Every structure is written in C-alpha cells, then in structure tokens.
Amino acid sequence: MSTEEPEGKPLRRITFLSAVLFAFALINVGQLFRWQVLEYEYLLGLAKAEHDWYMEITPLRGAIRDRNGHLLALDIFEFEITAAPPMIANPEELADRLAPLLDRPRGEILELLKSGRPHVRLARRVPQQIGETIESWGLRGIRVEPRPRRVCAEGSLAAHVLGFVNETNNGYYGVEGYYNQILKGTAGEGQGERDPAGNYIPIGFHRLAPPRNGRDLILTIDRTIQHMVEEELERAIARYGAESGTIIVMEPKTGSILAMASYPSYNPNRFAETPAELFVNPSVSIHYEPGSVFKIVTMAAGLDAGVITPQSTFYDSGSIEVGGRTIMNWDRRGHGLVTMTDVLAQSLNVGAAYVSTTLGRERFYTYVRRFGFGRITEVDLAGEGPGRLRLPGDGEWHESDLGTNSFGQGLAVTPLQMITAVAAVANDGLMMKPHVVEKIVDGDHVTTIQPTAVRRVIFPQTAEQLTRMLVEAVQEETDLAAVPGYKIAGKTGTAQVPIPGGYHPTWTIASFIGYAPPEDPAFIVLVKIDKPSVEPWGSKVAAPVFKTVAEQLFILLGIPPDDVRVAGG
Amino acid sequence: MITGQSGALSQRLKRDSAGGLTEKGIGSLDAKTAIGFLLIIILVSLLGWLYLTQASQVTTTGYRIYELERERTRLQRENARLMLEIAELERLENVEARARQLGFVPPERVEYLVVADYPPDRSSPGALVATSLEENLGSTSFQREEAGNEASRRDSVVATALASWWEKLVSQFTTWVTLQPGSAMAEGTP
Structure with a gap:
C-alpha cells in the first residue's frame, strides 16, 4: 500500500493496450478487406481450383x-x-x-510455373x-x-x-x-x-x-477405286502439263458416288498449313463450260421431243446463224449431209445448234432444267454450287444462247451436275440423286440411305436410242477411250475457257464422259482436265484417262468383257 | 459472502423437500433418466452406426464408380488408338507393299471364263442352290417333313449343289490352263 501508483498510470496503460488492440483489429479488418474484396476473385479461383472439379467431356x-x-x-x-x-x-x-x-525448353516451362497466374497451359x-x-504421376497442380x-x-x-x-x-x-x-x-x-x-x-x-x-x-466411296482414280488423275495432270483436274465415278442406277477426286488436293490432317482455296471441292463447287459433252443433253432433248431421230439428216454447210451470231464447227468445215449420230460422233456444233433451234427456246430450256442444270443436285456434300444458266426472260439471256448452249458454251455447270445428267441417260432416263453417304450408324441402329429418284428426264426409249448413238460416237470419234472387249457409251468435250471480254486463245478444258456396259451400266465416269498444255482436245487428253480408269473399273467391279457376259448370261 | 451463499442453497433444498421430493423419489427419477439416457445413447449409436455404414458404402461405391469411369475412359482412348493402328496397317500403301513383299504383282492380263451353270446375277450361288433345292425337294413332301429333318436335308442339298458346281468350275479351269500356250501343264509337266 505504501507503493501506491499515481492515478493516471493505469489509464495510460489501458489506452496503450486499446491502441495496440485497435491497431491489430485494423490490420485484421484490412487483411479481411483485401481477401474478401480486393483479391476476392483471385482467391475464389484458387479455392475453386483446389476443391472443385469440373470437366466438359468432349464427345x-x-x-x-x-x-x-x-x-x-x-x-x-x-x-x-x-x-x-x-x-x-x-x-x-x-x-x-x-x-x-x-x-x-525447361526454362520456358519454369517461367510459366513461376508466373503466379492461376492457370497456365504448358x-x-x-x-x-x-x-x-x-x-x-498424379502431380498436384497439374491437370x-x-x-x-x-x-x-x-x-x-x-x-x-x-x-x-x-x-x-x-x-x-x-x-x-x-x-x-x-x-x-x-x-x-x-x-x-x-x-x-x-x-x-x-x-x-x-x-x-x-x-x-x-x-x-x-x-458410298470405294477406297480402292478412289485411290486408283487419284493416281490416274495425278499422272494425267503431269503427262499433259495440265493445271488441275477432276474425275468422278458414279453408279448410274443408284446415284452412289464410288470415287470423287480433284487435283490439286490437300491432307486434312494438316489443314492448318493448307491454303484455303484447296479446301473447296471442285466437283461440286467450281463450275466450268462443259463444251461438246453437253451435246448429249441437246440430243436427248431433240430425240425425246420427237423433233429428230438418230437417222434424221441435215445439211451441214459449216456454219449456222443463231440470234445474229455465226456458229461454226470445231474444224471450221462443212460436213455435208449428216445424220444425228454423225453429229455426235463428229461433234458438230452446227448440228447441235440445228437441234436446239428446231426444238425452240421453250422446249430446249425445259429439258436443260429437267436435266438439273442451273440448280444444285442436293448431293450430301458441303458447299455445292448451282452452276450458271441464263434463261429466256431473265434479262441476261440472248437469242444466240440458244445456239451456243446447245454445244456447251455460254453456260457453266459443275462436274457433278454434268455426270448426274448423263447418268440419267444411262439409267433409262431416270435421274437419281447423287449421294456419298450410304449408311448412318448409331450403335446397333443402322439407317440406310435409299437411292432417290429425282425425276424422269427422258423416256426409256429415248435413253436407249441415245446410248446406241453414244456407243457409235466413241467408236468413230475416239478409239483412245475404247477398252478392248467392251462397248463404251461416251462423248468427248473440248471447251474454251472464258476470260473477261471473250475466250482465252489457248486454254481449254478437255473432258470425257462415258459409261459401261451400255446395256446395263455399272459405272459412269467423268474425266475433266483443265488447261492441258501438251494437247488441247478432250479426245486426246481426257479419253485416254477414261480408258485407263475404265479398264481398272472392269476388273475391280468384276465386269467380264461383252462376249463373256453374253455367253454367260 | 460464502456463508450467505450456502445459506440460500440450504433454504432452496428445504423448499424442494417441502414440495414433496423424497430420497426414494430422487432415486427412481435417476433410474428412469439413466434408462432414458441409455436408450438415447443406444439410439444415437445405432443411428451413427447406420450413418457410418451408409457413408462407408457410399464412399466405397463412389470410388468404385469413379474408378470404373476412369477405366472406361482409358479403354475408350485405348480403343481409339487401336482403331488408328488397325487403320494404318490396313492403309492401301501398306497393303500394296506387303503384297509385293509376298511376291504378288499387278496382273498383266485378265482372262474371264464362262462357267457353266453360273447364274448371271450376283445372287449366286444362292440362286443355284435354290434351283437345286427345287429340283431335289418336292414342295409337298418338303412341307410334311419335321423342322429338324428339313434343316438337315436343306444343308445337305446346299452342300451337294455347291460341291458339284465347284467341281465343274475346277475342271473347267484346269482345262483352260492346259490349253494356254506355254502352260506347264500343256507341256506335260505336272
């Protein structure tokens, strides 16, 4: 009791302690504020990363x-x-x-691991x-x-x-x-x-x-046929010094596409390194002027409408004027009195224009539309184009188109449109929808895509007549497409390449379309070689490619020669 | 202060006694409470045991499911890898290379033989067998046969038809080979 402290000392101590406690409280509050407000998102992310597990499971x-x-x-x-x-x-x-x-490099990985970021991709x-x-290894912090x-x-x-x-x-x-x-x-x-x-x-x-x-x-693709076709196409491009090309193989009776190849191509496994223009499928997306191959359509229209027969004759003077434009033959010569079969076999532009003008614009374009030109085929491939077809009444059409269109000039088609149209002739006049998917498999459930008939484009009799004409055409026009022992129905085409202001003086698109066996076609093949530099003609460039492809198709599809089939059948 | 507190306590105890609480009464309440507590303890223990058992089972099953899901994922990946391996082995280039290794070469010429009785359509040899069946089994008697005998006879007819057709084919092929110019068989070598 003798050492009694002064009265103000405890108060100072209390004040001091209060101040210390307040300071601690302030620090705590500050820290909580930092965690709860300032670094909330970051810490929440850390906590979630540590506790929560979420994964999107890619199918x-x-x-x-x-x-x-x-x-x-x-x-x-x-x-x-x-x-x-x-x-x-x-x-x-x-x-x-x-x-x-x-x-x-270890340094790069270490830098990322020390970055302090919530997540880094290694x-x-x-x-x-x-x-x-x-x-x-089950490493902590590694996903x-x-x-x-x-x-x-x-x-x-x-x-x-x-x-x-x-x-x-x-x-x-x-x-x-x-x-x-x-x-x-x-x-x-x-x-x-x-x-x-x-x-x-x-x-x-x-x-x-x-x-x-x-x-x-x-x-529906057969990889063996596809492989063979791709090899043949690549060889042809090299042999004829061409820029590009396309081959399509189809079953005329079903519309099933057995092979579809274009060159140049690309490797889908390395799509990121591929120029975007190579992704486009030329068979369905790029159109071209078909040239004389289109005479098949013109002749089908003429025969089906009854304005001509295979034996009908006309006098070919070497030129014909349609809509103010003079149309001439490829050899610029007149061939005298010729039959319609000769028109196909000698590929006479004047004869084709004669048929289209005899038909008249209405009937001719009705048939052209019926054969599917100017609209998509609805094939199950992305990016299909409709081609280009001017029709009477749409403003762009000119009277002379009736003449030039008859031999495949002044209109543009996709290779798939062209082969689908001719496949209808091969299939007794019934056009089938082209398709590349045969079945969709979902576990044990299998959906089969049934062949779909689009429409009847010509009568079966017309198709039969035209097939006989096309067999003769191959025999007379180009023996380079002929396969010994087999009859082939087909037609060559040599089209000029349009450029602004007219046509390129030397560039051509050489093509051949053919099917076999003619009486019961198992396949139809379209060969299209763009801008060949060695030879411009379809009969010299595309026909031999067709022959090589057809020869192998006969073996791969197990089709014996005509005499064997007749003897066996 | 202490004296005062103990006095208040004793007074409260006296009030309790006056309220009717005897020694016996306190003893019987304790026994009931004890039993009650015991029952509660047993119940809680039982519930605890049940919960733990359930939790344990859920945990075990959960782990099992998790492990099975992982296994399924692993097998799915393995399956995809094996499918690619098969596809790569089956690549046309690989098949061609293997065929060449085994001594196969592309055919220089292809010959077709007209085989007697070979049906022209692709339904053969089914069509051939069907024809043979019609020839060998009368429809009336066929209907009367027991199902087992029917199947057996059908198998037998199919086998006979195929064997007969195959014999004709081999014989025709042998004749053809013999007639080929330069054929070893034609020159008398077996």
Missing part, C-alpha cells in the same frame, strides 16, 4: 468408313497439359520432369502415351485433359469428299461439313469435389452427364 466424333468398312476418318486422343502455379510447391523439380516429355496436342504417363483429334487414316485420300475438322470439333467442307451435327455428337460434363491432395471426394457433390458420341458414316 467422340463419329468415324467415317468407305463402303467396305475401311476407316477413312476417326478420332484419337491427345492431351492438353495445364498447371495451377500457386499450387505447385517445387517448380524447378517439376520443370525438370516435364521438359523432356513435353519437348519444350502443352497441347501431347501424344496419348506421354499424356497418360504424366497423368499417372491432364484428353482432347480428341480428327485423323484421316489414309492421309489425303478422298480429302475433298471428307473435308476437315478444326480444333473445336467442327467439320468444314465435304461430309465433315455436311453431316457435322450428326458426326459431332453432344458434349457431356462432369462435376465434383476433391480434397487438398487432389483426390476425388465420392460422398461430396458429384454429377456426371456422359457425352453422346457422334454417329458413324459409311460412305
């Missing part, structure tokens, strides 16, 4: 097979490796382990084996996610038919583009929780919606 894209079941395109798995740097305890050690596997498109190895990647098993084979698939699992061009929704499937998702060690917590929140994988497609 497997449906496979694409040829008509015999051989794989053409399928999905394989690659991996994407990401990291959450704040969760990584020893970045140096991790960089040492990952660098050799990810084929990336590598993408990591091969399956490496991805699974890293996944098996290994499988990502499907499209692979065309045969490389560039049938590239224009297939199209390609980008990194977001979307298909473009070809069947990949046309059937994208069917092939793509529906994504699934997985959600759940995990403990700080990254282990899955099974009694916590958990949700799994499995993906619905895409459906498979079975094509």
Whole structure:
C-alpha cells in the first residue's frame, strides 16, 4: 500500500493496450478487406481450383468408313497439359520432369510455373502415351485433359469428299461439313469435389452427364477405286502439263458416288498449313463450260421431243446463224449431209445448234432444267454450287444462247451436275440423286440411305436410242477411250475457257464422259482436265484417262468383257 | 459472502423437500433418466452406426464408380488408338507393299471364263442352290417333313449343289490352263 501508483498510470496503460488492440483489429479488418474484396476473385479461383472439379467431356466424333468398312476418318486422343502455379510447391523439380516429355525448353516451362497466374497451359496436342504417363504421376497442380483429334487414316485420300475438322470439333467442307451435327455428337460434363491432395471426394457433390458420341458414316466411296482414280488423275495432270483436274465415278442406277477426286488436293490432317482455296471441292463447287459433252443433253432433248431421230439428216454447210451470231464447227468445215449420230460422233456444233433451234427456246430450256442444270443436285456434300444458266426472260439471256448452249458454251455447270445428267441417260432416263453417304450408324441402329429418284428426264426409249448413238460416237470419234472387249457409251468435250471480254486463245478444258456396259451400266465416269498444255482436245487428253480408269473399273467391279457376259448370261 | 451463499442453497433444498421430493423419489427419477439416457445413447449409436455404414458404402461405391469411369475412359482412348493402328496397317500403301513383299504383282492380263451353270446375277450361288433345292425337294413332301429333318436335308442339298458346281468350275479351269500356250501343264509337266 505504501507503493501506491499515481492515478493516471493505469489509464495510460489501458489506452496503450486499446491502441495496440485497435491497431491489430485494423490490420485484421484490412487483411479481411483485401481477401474478401480486393483479391476476392483471385482467391475464389484458387479455392475453386483446389476443391472443385469440373470437366466438359468432349464427345467422340463419329468415324467415317468407305463402303467396305475401311476407316477413312476417326478420332484419337491427345492431351492438353495445364498447371495451377500457386499450387505447385517445387517448380524447378517439376520443370525438370516435364521438359523432356513435353519437348519444350525447361526454362520456358519454369517461367510459366513461376508466373503466379492461376492457370497456365504448358502443352497441347501431347501424344496419348506421354499424356497418360504424366497423368499417372498424379502431380498436384497439374491437370491432364484428353482432347480428341480428327485423323484421316489414309492421309489425303478422298480429302475433298471428307473435308476437315478444326480444333473445336467442327467439320468444314465435304461430309465433315455436311453431316457435322450428326458426326459431332453432344458434349457431356462432369462435376465434383476433391480434397487438398487432389483426390476425388465420392460422398461430396458429384454429377456426371456422359457425352453422346457422334454417329458413324459409311460412305458410298470405294477406297480402292478412289485411290486408283487419284493416281490416274495425278499422272494425267503431269503427262499433259495440265493445271488441275477432276474425275468422278458414279453408279448410274443408284446415284452412289464410288470415287470423287480433284487435283490439286490437300491432307486434312494438316489443314492448318493448307491454303484455303484447296479446301473447296471442285466437283461440286467450281463450275466450268462443259463444251461438246453437253451435246448429249441437246440430243436427248431433240430425240425425246420427237423433233429428230438418230437417222434424221441435215445439211451441214459449216456454219449456222443463231440470234445474229455465226456458229461454226470445231474444224471450221462443212460436213455435208449428216445424220444425228454423225453429229455426235463428229461433234458438230452446227448440228447441235440445228437441234436446239428446231426444238425452240421453250422446249430446249425445259429439258436443260429437267436435266438439273442451273440448280444444285442436293448431293450430301458441303458447299455445292448451282452452276450458271441464263434463261429466256431473265434479262441476261440472248437469242444466240440458244445456239451456243446447245454445244456447251455460254453456260457453266459443275462436274457433278454434268455426270448426274448423263447418268440419267444411262439409267433409262431416270435421274437419281447423287449421294456419298450410304449408311448412318448409331450403335446397333443402322439407317440406310435409299437411292432417290429425282425425276424422269427422258423416256426409256429415248435413253436407249441415245446410248446406241453414244456407243457409235466413241467408236468413230475416239478409239483412245475404247477398252478392248467392251462397248463404251461416251462423248468427248473440248471447251474454251472464258476470260473477261471473250475466250482465252489457248486454254481449254478437255473432258470425257462415258459409261459401261451400255446395256446395263455399272459405272459412269467423268474425266475433266483443265488447261492441258501438251494437247488441247478432250479426245486426246481426257479419253485416254477414261480408258485407263475404265479398264481398272472392269476388273475391280468384276465386269467380264461383252462376249463373256453374253455367253454367260 | 460464502456463508450467505450456502445459506440460500440450504433454504432452496428445504423448499424442494417441502414440495414433496423424497430420497426414494430422487432415486427412481435417476433410474428412469439413466434408462432414458441409455436408450438415447443406444439410439444415437445405432443411428451413427447406420450413418457410418451408409457413408462407408457410399464412399466405397463412389470410388468404385469413379474408378470404373476412369477405366472406361482409358479403354475408350485405348480403343481409339487401336482403331488408328488397325487403320494404318490396313492403309492401301501398306497393303500394296506387303503384297509385293509376298511376291504378288499387278496382273498383266485378265482372262474371264464362262462357267457353266453360273447364274448371271450376283445372287449366286444362292440362286443355284435354290434351283437345286427345287429340283431335289418336292414342295409337298418338303412341307410334311419335321423342322429338324428339313434343316438337315436343306444343308445337305446346299452342300451337294455347291460341291458339284465347284467341281465343274475346277475342271473347267484346269482345262483352260492346259490349253494356254506355254502352260506347264500343256507341256506335260505336272
């Protein structure tokens, strides 16, 4: 009691303590403010990254097979490796382990791991084996996610038919583009929780919606025929010094496309390095003036309307004037009295113009439209174009078009339109819708695409007459298309290439279209060679290519020569 | 202060006694309470056990499902990898290379033989068999046969028809080979 302290001292102590406590409280509040407000998003992200587990499960894209079941395109798995740097305890050690596997400099990986960002991507498109190895290590802060990647098993084979698939699992061009929704499937998702060690917590929140994988497609394409056709096309382009070309092989009775090749082509597995113009499928998207091949359509119209017969004659003076324009033959000569069969066999422009003018504009263009020109064929391939056809009354049409159109000038068609039209003649006058998908497979459920008849374009008798004329045409016009032992119905075409202000003086498009056996056609082939520099004529350039293709088709499709078939039948 | 507090407590106890609480009464309440507590403990334990058992089962099943899902994913990936491997082995280039290794060459010429009785359409040899069936089995007697005998006889007829057709084919082929110029068989070498 004798050491009694002064009265003001406890008060000072209390004040001091209060101040200290207040300071601590202030620090706490400040820290809480920082966590709860300033760094809220960042910390929430960290917490979620540590506890929550979410994954969008990409569905497997449906496979694409040829008509015999051989794989053409399928999905394989690659991996994407990401990291959450704040969760990584020893970045140096991790960089040492990952660098050799990810084929990336250690320094770059270390820099990313030390970046302090919530998430960084270390590598993408990591091969399956490496991805699974890293996944098996169970590294904290490292996420290994499988990502499907499209692979065309045969490389560039049938590239224009297939199209390609980008990194977001979307298909473009070809069947990949046309059937994208069917092939793509529906994504699934997985959600759940995990403990700080990254282990899955099974009694916590958990949700799994499995993906619905895409459906498979079975094509009408035969990969052996496709391969053969692509090889022949490439050889022809080199042999004739041409710029590009297209070959289509089709079954006239069903509209099934057995092969569709264009050169130059590309490898869908390396679409990112490919110039965009190569993605376009010339068979369905690029139109050209067909030239004399179109005389088949003109002659079909004339025969079907009854204005001519195969034996009808007319006097070919070497020129004819239609709508103020003088039309001449390819050899600029007159051929005297000729039959309609001669018109085809000698490919006389004057004769074709005679038929179209005899028919008159209304009937001629009715038949042209009926054969499907000026509109899409509705083939199941992305990016199909309608060609170009001027019609009376639409403003652009000129009276002289009636003459020039009759031999395939002044109008533009796609190769697919042309082969579909002639296939109708081969199929007794019934036009079939061209298609490249035969079946859609969804597990055990298989949907078969039935051949679809579009319309009857000419009477069966007309088709039969015209086929006989086309057989004679091949025999007389070009023996280069003839296959020993087999009759072929066909027609050559040599078209000039339009340029602004007229036609190019030397460029041509050489083509040949033919089918066999004529009485019961198993295939029809269109060969189109663009701007050949060695020879300009379809009879010299495209016909021999047709012959080589047809020879092999007879073997591949098991079609014996005519005499054997007659003896056996 | 302490004296005052103990006095208040004793007074409260006295009030309780006056209210009718005897020693016996306190003892019987304790027993009931104890039983009650015991029952509650047992019930809670039972519920706890049930919960733990359930939780344990859920955890085990959850892990099992998780593992199976992982396994399914792994197998799916493996399947995709194997499909690609098969596709690559079946690539036309690989098949052609293998065929050449085995000594196959592209045909220089193709010969077709007209085979007797070979149906012209692609339904053969089914058409051939159907014809043979009609020839060999009268429809009336056929209908009367038991199902088992029917199947057996049908198999037998099919086999006979095919064997007969194959024999004709081989014989025709042998004759053709013999007639080929330069043929080893034509020159008398077996």
